[in-house]
Amino acid sequence: MSAGAAVLGRELRLALRSGGGAGLGLAFFLITVLLVPFGVGPEPEKLATVAVGTLWIAALLACLLSLDRLFQADQEDGTLDILALSPLPLETLVALKAAAHWLTTGLPLVAAAPLLGITLNLPAPAFPWLVASLAVGTPGLSFLGAIGAALTIGIRRGGLLLSLLVLPLYIPSLIFGASAATAAAEGRDPGPAILLLAGLTLGIVALAPFVGAAAIRLNLR
Amino acid sequence: MGLLVEGLSCNRAGRPVLEGIALEVPDGGCLALRGPNGAGKSTLLRVLAGLLPAASGTIALDGIRLDRDRDGYGERLAYAGHLDAIKPQLAVAENLAFWAALHGGGDIAAALEAFDLAAIAERPAHVCSAGQKRRLGLARLLVAPRRLWLLDEPTVSLDADAVARLLAVLRGHLAGGGMAVIATHADLGLPEPRVLRLAPLAARSAARQTEPFLAGDWA
Numbered sequence: 001m002s003a004g005a006a007v008l009g010r011e012l013r014l015a016l017r018s019g020g021g022a023g024l025g026l027a028f029f030l031i032t033v034l035l036v037p038f039g040v041g042p043e044p045e046k047l048a049t050v051a052v053g054t055l056w057i058a059a060l061l062a063c064l065l066s067l068d069r070l071f072q073a074d075q076e077d078g079t080l081d082i083l084a085l086s087p088l089p090l091e092t093l094v095a096l097k098a099a100a101h102w103l104t105t106g107l108p109l110v111a112a113a114p115l116l117g118i119t120l121n122l123p124a125p126a127f128p129w130l131v132a133s134l135a136v137g138t139p140g141l142s143f144l145g146a147i148g149a150a151l152t153i154g155i156r157r158g159g160l161l162l163s164l165l166v167l168p169l170y171i172p173s174l175i176f177g178a179s180a181a182t183a184a185a186e187g188r189d190p191g192p193a194i195l196l197l198a199g200l201t202l203g204i205v206a207l208a209p210f211v212g213a214a215a216i217r218l219n220l221r
Numbered sequence: 222m223g224l225l226v227e228g229l230s231c232n233r234a235g236r237p238v239l240e241g242i243a244l245e246v247p248d249g250g251c252l253a254l255r256g257p258n259g260a261g262k263s264t265l266l267r268v269l270a271g272l273l274p275a276a277s278g279t280i281a282l283d284g285i286r287l288d289r290d291r292d293g294y295g296e297r298l299a300y301a302g303h304l305d306a307i308k309p310q311l312a313v314a315e316n317l318a319f320w321a322a323l324h325g326g327g328d329i330a331a332a333l334e335a336f337d338l339a340a341i342a343e344r345p346a347h348v349c350s351a352g353q354k355r356r357l358g359l360a361r362l363l364v365a366p367r368r369l370w371l372l373d374e375p376t377v378s379l380d381a382d383a384v385a386r387l388l389a390v391l392r393g394h395l396a397g398g399g400m401a402v403i404a405t406h407a408d409l410g411l412p413e414p415r416v417l418r419l420a421p422l423a424a425r426s427a428a429r430q431t432e433p434f435l436a437g438d439w440a
Contacts, residue, residue, distance in 0.1 A: 006322030010308075017310040078304025081272055082361070085295050086323050220272055 003088045004096055011100030021066040022104035029062040029109050033116045044121040051120035052130060052181040059109045059134060060170050063141040066105055067166070068159030070097055070149035071216065080153075084220055094212035095205075098146040099139075106138035126185035133194055137177040140201035143208035144169050150215035172200055222283035223247040224269075224369055224400055229278030231261075231268050237422050238264045242278070244417055246369075246400045251391070251411050254404040256419035262404035263303070265419070266371045269402060270300040282369055299367035301375060305358030309347030313338055313357055316346055317364060324365030332363035335390050336383070351378040359387060362394075370394060370401040376409070384409075 015022040036054050040046055074080040083093055113134050114127055122130065148166035152158030180193035229242040238261045246252045254262045267273040269280060271287055271294060280287040280294075287294045307316050314329060317338075321327040333339045336356040346354065355378050362370055370391075376384050388409060391401060395411075403409065 002326065003323045006319055010311075010319045013315075014308060014310055076304075077308070078302055078306040079308070081270075081300065081302060081304070082306045082320070083323075084272065085270060085298070085300055087292075087296060087325070088323060221274060 003086065004092060007083075007088065007093060007096045008100055011097055012103060015066075015100065015104040021069065022108075025062040025065050025105040026108040026112060028065055029058050029112060030116065032058040032061065034119065036120065048121045048123055048185075051117060051122040052126065052178050052185065054120060055113055055116060055122075055130060056134070056137075056174055056178045056181075059106075059113070059138065060141060060167070060174060062109055063105055063138065063145060064163055064166065066101065067142075067145040067149050068152065068162050070101060070146060071153045072149070072158060075153050075219070080216070080220070084216070090213035090216055091209040094146050094150065094216070095143075095209040098143045098205075098208065098212075101145070102139050102142035106134075106142055109138060110134045123185040125187065126181050129184035129190045129194070130181040133177040133180040133190075133197060136194060136198050136201055137173045140173050140204040141170060143204045144173075146212045147208050147215065150212040150219070153216065153219040173197065176200060223250065224402070225279075225281045226269070227279050229265075229268065229280065230276045231264055231273060232276045233264065233273075237276075239268070239419075240422055242417075244415075246402060246415070248398045248400065249395050250415065251395055251401045251403065252415045252417055253409070253411075254402065254417050254419060255406075257421060260419035260421050262419055263373050266300070266302070266373050266402065266404055269369075270298060270371050271295055272300070297367060298369040298371060299362050299365065300371045301358055301362060302373045303377075305354045306361070307346045307349075307354055307357055310345065312343050312345055313349065313353075314342040316357060317360055320361045321364035327364030327366070329364060332360040335363055336360045336386055352380060352383060355379055356383055356386075359390075363390065368399055370399065370403075372401060372403045372405075374404055374406070376405060376407050 033054060036050065037047060040050060071080060074083065084090060110131060113131055117127055117130060145166050148162045151165065152162045155161055176193050176197035180190040180197060183190040183193055224246040226242060226244045229239060230237060231239040242265065244252060254265060256262055264273065268275050271291060282294055282297050285293045285297070311319070314333065317329050317332060321329050330339070333342055336359060338353070338356055338360060341349065341353060346357065349357065359375060375387060379387065388411065391411065395401065
């Protein structure tokens with residue numbers, strides 16, 4: 001699969017170079033979470049009750065930030081035409097691009113979440129489960145986002161439409177992810193919620209490449 | 222076997238752009254598409270590449286029908302459109318190395334040499350001039366061996382020396398039994414090029430239409 005490795009390597013390289021936007025999602029995540037104590041108030045008890053929800057919602061929004069350029073940049077410079085003609089199936093291309101998006105956007109969020117948990121006074125038992133729920137849930141966010149990005153390829157200011165399309169689809173991931181970490185914080189068993197989240201993510205990862213590839217084919221016409 | 226197209230028509234946004242196109246390019250043959258702006262040259266190239274669907278007609282390359290075996294057909298052609306498919310953040314050689322790896326690994330050094338890009342191989346593409354970018358876009362043709370080249374205005378922003386290099390590369394491709402369909406306004410000076418002249422279909426179909434609304438008055 002050298003063609004696949006070439007696409008993944010290129011995506012990571014482009015994201016990490018200047019203007020690639022890999023650090024953007026992480027910076028947005030940090031700032032959004034750090035704003036919450038200013039709005040809610042600095043009382044540790046109050047922050048502890050909103051910590052899980054804040055971190056998950058901020059992660060959703062941070063994921064959205066760089067999604068609109070996922071396919072649009074390639075369409076604008078003609079790369080998408082050549083990729084569509086290459087031996088690599090479009091389904092594989094969508095899966096690789098979504099995976100690269102998760103590696104450069106989702107994974108840094110997972111790594112930064114424990115640090116931000118401290119600033120929000122996240123209860124100690126919830127830490128490992130918050131990280132686990134983000135690690136399990138964020139790949140689904142990147143793959144669902146790839147569908148939205150493929151649908152809005154040809155639309156100017158498509159990022160706004162993309163948010164409207166994709167954010168409602170993020171609701172199930174948000175519910176199960178946040179409830180896993182909340183359950184751990186309240187001393188309940190987080191197992192069922194995280195298993196449901198894992199099932200959801202696996203389903204999304206399996207289906208999204210086909211939906212995204214179909215949307216790209218429509219947009220190439 | 223060559224490229225064989227019969228009765229090809231294509232609509233864009235509900236309006237006919239191409240109608241009744243028939244063409245044949247034998248092994249080692251070169252076809253030049255001529256016609257005024259808007260005649261459908263780029264559209265025809267995109268249809269031949271399989272990027273746009275044909276409304277009717279058949280396209281076969283070496284006997285492989287586009288509508289029956291899309292992958293087999295696609296493996297035999299290379300398309301170079303208006304856009305050069307270059308990532309500005311990557312260096313010239315990196316851009317080319319990606320396309321080579323995607324198509325199974327070709328000789329990057331030879332492709333760079335053929336279009337005089339070796340000296341700027343390490344330069345980021347965003348500081349390259351328009352002509353250098355076009356040469357890089359054309360060098361992509363050389364990293365994967367393909368039977369049919371579809372070129373859309375390949376000489377745009379090229380200087381005389383670069384056009385000569387393009388012609389040398391094209392002659393080599395044709396001499397090796399390859400085929401090329403080239404949309405161009407310039408006279409490339411290729412040996413015995415076949416020419417297909419396209420006229421804007423809107424003008425032709427307006428004369429045939431009797432219903433005033435369909436005659437193009439709404440356009």
